Amino acid sequence: MHNRSMYNFFNFVYYKKSNQIFGFLLVIFFLAACTDNKRADNNTKSEQELAQAEEVEEVIPALDTLLYNTKINTIANGDTTGLWPVKNQPYPLPGAILPFKRVVAYYGNLYSSKMGILGEYPPIELWKKLNAEVKAWERADSLTAVQPAIHYIAVVAQGSPMKDGTYRTRMPQAQIDSALAIAAMGDAIVFLDIQVALSKLQDEVPLLEKYLMLPHVHLGIDPEFSMKTGSKPGTIIGTMDAEDVNYCSEYLATLVKKHNLPPKILIVHRFTRGMLTNYRNIKLRPEVQIVINMDGWGAPALKNNTYRQYVYREPVHFTGYKLFYKNDLKNPPRRLLTPDELMKLTPQPVYIQYQ
Secondary structure (H helix, E strand, C coil), X not given: XXXXXXXXXXXXXXXXXXCCHHHHHHHHHHHHHHHHHHHHHHHHHHHHHHHHHHHHHHCCCCCCHHHHHHHHHHHCCCCCCCCCCCCCCCCCCCCCCXXXXXXXXXXXXXXXXXXXXXXXXXXXXXXXXXXXXXXXXXXXXXXXXXEEEEEEEEEEECCCCXXXXXXXXXXXXXXXXXXXXXXXXXXXXXXXXXXXXXXXXXXXXXXXXXXXXCCCEEEEECHHHECCCCCCECCECCCEEHHHHHHHHHHHHHHHHHHCCCCEEEEEEECCHHHEECHHHCCCECCEEEEEEECCCCCHHHHHHHXXXXXXXXXXXXXXXEECCCHHHCCXXXXXCCHHHHCCCCCCCCEEEEC
């Protein structure tokens, strides 16, 4: 892991003493005579600068609702069923990322090379690969800016019960800080992902608040490892309900309002119907943009069918699509879907995740 440090350098100015006492006294006299005027000038200048700074802080760009409407209709990609774009969705607060940008994320955990690409390469090489994907998406959709992201699994489901019986491990602060440092290398936003296992979101999300208070840090939740039946993670596919999504959304919305933040993005992973129940009860808010991310692996036809069945047909807000560098190659035709191919989906995903 390469940590970047910043160093402050100080310039020392050396003064040569004068041997002329009379000249020294003249300087002191001149400075004393001008002190009041300088103080008055400095005070006036400081007040003006403060007023200007406050004025700048108060200027919040209004949401371009016309552009927003245009973008959500564009990503609906000609849908005629009435499902897309989602009806009665609230306009987001100013500063919203979606749908003005497409998020392209690298996913994983720094401790493991088996959980995603984040754990496979050192940061510099990782960024070379991520930048290549960003450029590919810029070519595929030149009308939509690309926002790079680091999607870090901050709470990891385990095969062992742990001391508290929750079957989950919370990553140490130093590791989360490292993920943020990697993101800073390329001006990326950050997602902190929770595999809750036998714990509860109410016990895990608040522990990440110091990070979620940052304007560039967002949240992800993974129903696959939400073991509400008490089963061991990995033995069955888990589930979450609209209540779980609404809890996270409300929590994020409270932070946004309290700290005057731009809207948060909430990623919800899904590749089966049972992974997300009562989707119609998910509440949309101006403070939070919800993405249902299709994260099943396999051949292109299988992945696209999963997207149609569980993302397209059960609309929530925005959609995402995960590509697996390894698992997607296990079966013929043994290749990844391309950005051009994903742009043909209905709706077009605005969040792309590489694992």
